[in-house]
Amino acid sequence: MTSVKTLLEIPELRMRLRTGSALLGREISRIYVTELPDPSRYVSTGELVLSGLLWWREPGDAEDWVSSLARAGVAALAASGADTDGIPDDVVRACAQHRIPLLEVPADLSFAVITERVVLALAADRGREPSGARKRLLSTADAPLPVLLRQGAEELRAACWVLSGTGRVVGGTTPEAPPVEWFMPDRERTIRDEYTLLPVGGRFAIPWILAVRTPETDDLADELAGLVSLARARAEQVRQMADRAAAPLFAALAGGGGDLAAALASSGRTDPVRVVVARTQDGELAPELLAELLAETSASFGAVGEDAYGIVEVDEHWPAHWASIARERLSTVERFVDLSGVSVGLSGPVMVDGLRGAAQEALYAVEVAARRGERSAVVAGEDVAVHRLLIAGAPDELRRSMRERVLGGLLAYDAAQGTDLVRTVRVFLECSSSPTAAAKALHVHVNTLRYRITRASELLGLDLNDFATQVDVYLALRS
Structure with a gap:
């Protein structure tokens, strides 16, 4: 059984227990890496959660984050320091309060090494001695997705692709990928023609699919799918770090305030x-x-x-x-x-x-x-x-004011008399100020149309045959 204590006994991991000495017997079923500020939707029972604490910014941030792990029933948290001082004190306190074993990861230890060792330990628990192919595949656990797919294709002796649920080909070892529409969401794997398609695990709303050009099932393909999931999680962490750096720009851009000039200058x-x-x-x-x-x-x-x-x-x-x-x-x-x-x-x-x-x-x-x-x-x-x-782009108050100033007399007349001169003016302008075209659109005689436009001009105090006036009136109508 792979437990929290097992990890502390692996010399090459060099992890140090910070809190939870009475909880070392907890069994680990899976491993998950996250830097999400709210991981509650993605963690589950028995997982070892790995985090570089990139979500932590100031004291007080740890309470909600750690409590979400406790509610999910995770086995333990393994974390590297959020800064040069190591793991923040409030993270340690929150883990102690919520009974989450906390393991400190050395700053120079890659999460991929931890992942590889945990995966191997879990495989041994299931009575499967890792084959040479699995060991070679796991050795690329920290590699970029293209390298991982090439190694997977070599071990499986078949072309491999990763497809997004949007239909995008995320990566592959040959250009001709099968369509993602072949994958059946209600199945663990789909076998069609000479391809096997299986889901890539992970806590994302938009799925990724691993496609292998073989009609045969292979446990190694499942292993590859798991490693692709970790690669996706790492890429998401990188993106979130970049998003955090760009946050001032977007806050200034969307809010209409802030120092947009400074944010633009820093964007490069x-x-x-x-x-x-x-x-x-x-x-x-x-x-x-x-x-x-x-x-x-x-x-x-x-x-x-x-x-x-x-x-x-x-x-x-x-x-x-x-x-x-x-x-x-x-x-x-x-x-x-x-x-x-x-x-x-x-x-x-x-x-x-x-x-x-x-x-x-x-x-x-x-x-x-x-x-x-x-x-x-x-x-x-x-x-x-x-x-x-x-x-x-104009504020609501300005649009209402403009509409009332330009069209107020005409709107009041229509309301009092039960007429619809506003519609007549709009159709007239949309017909390029052509009395004939407007009369046809309104199903009235052209002389009736001319009379209505003359009356509308009087009520507005404007010349509806003047182009600049027509622009003002049309904008007021559309506001």
């Missing part, structure tokens, strides 16, 4: 960029979803409130039809995830000094997407009329 960006905003019903899925949609770009991410923001460089690799690609991927991933109420907005390209305006454009595109009433929708700012974007 000099090329044109676009802003992408994703919004979901519960807000929790948005960051992961946006990261998947922008996975093949050079992007920075940040979450502000319930929205996830992305700033992506526009270079020769940026696809001009990105919005269509995003729609297709959202449609594909709906087999695995409920995307009800997902809205994505994309701004046009700007230089970094135009980021705030681009963020407002992307936010308005999100609003347009949400109003479409579809399960998920993607809208690009270029597809929205300029006057709508200009109006959307």
Whole structure:
């Protein structure tokens, strides 16, 4: 049985017990690495949780984090110091209070080494002496995904791929990957034609699938899937660290306050960029979803409130039809995830000094997407009329004031007389000020149309045949 005590007895791990000496008999069933600020959705009973404490920022942060581990029933926490002083005192106190054995990991010890040793120990518990192939595969546990897949393909003697639930090919040893649609979500593995597809474990809403070009099942494929899961967790930690560094920029960008100039200067960006905003019903899925949609770009991410923001460089690799690609991927991933109420907005390209305006454009595109009433929708700012974007950027109070100042007399007349001159004016302007076209659209005689426009002009105190006046009135109508 692999227990917490077992880990302390492995000389090469050099881990030191900080608290929980009476709990060393706890059995370890699995291992999970996390730096999430709220791991409650992802940890489970019997797990050894590894953490570099990147979520810890100040005293007091540990209570909620450690209590979530206790509620999940984890076996122990193995952590490396959050700073040069080692594990913070409040982490030690919280683990003692919530009865979580706390093991301190030496700063120079890779989590991959711990993972390899725990996996080997668990395999021995199951009565399976690790084969040479498994040992060689486990030796790449700390390697990047492409290296891991190459080693897996060599040991399995078959081509391997990792597919995202969005249909994206995350990585592979040959270009021709099977479609993710072949995978059946309600099965542990799917065998179709000459391929085996099995889920990559992990606590992500959007799944990854390991595909192997063999119709035969093999325990080594399951081992590879587990190592891919750890590789994904490591990549997520790297992304979250980058997100934390970019947090001031997104806070200033989304809030309209803060020192945006300083945040822009620290971003180091000099090329044109676009802003992408994703919004979901519960807000929790948005960051992961946006990261998947922008996975093949050079992007920075940040979450502000319930929205996830992305700033992506526009270079020769940026696809001009990105919005269509995003729609297709959202449609594909709906087999695995409920995307009800997902809205994505994309701004046009700007230089970094135009980021705030681009963020407002992307936010308005999100609003347009949400109003479409579809399960998920993607809208690009270029597809929205300029006057709508200009109006959307104005505060609600200003829009109401503008509407009342320009249209107040006409609105009051319609309300008092039961007429609909406001609609007549709107149709007239939308028909390029053509009395004939407007009369046809309203199913009235052209002379009746001219009379109504003359009466509306009198009530407004404006000349509706003047172009500048027409612009003002139309913007007021659309506000």
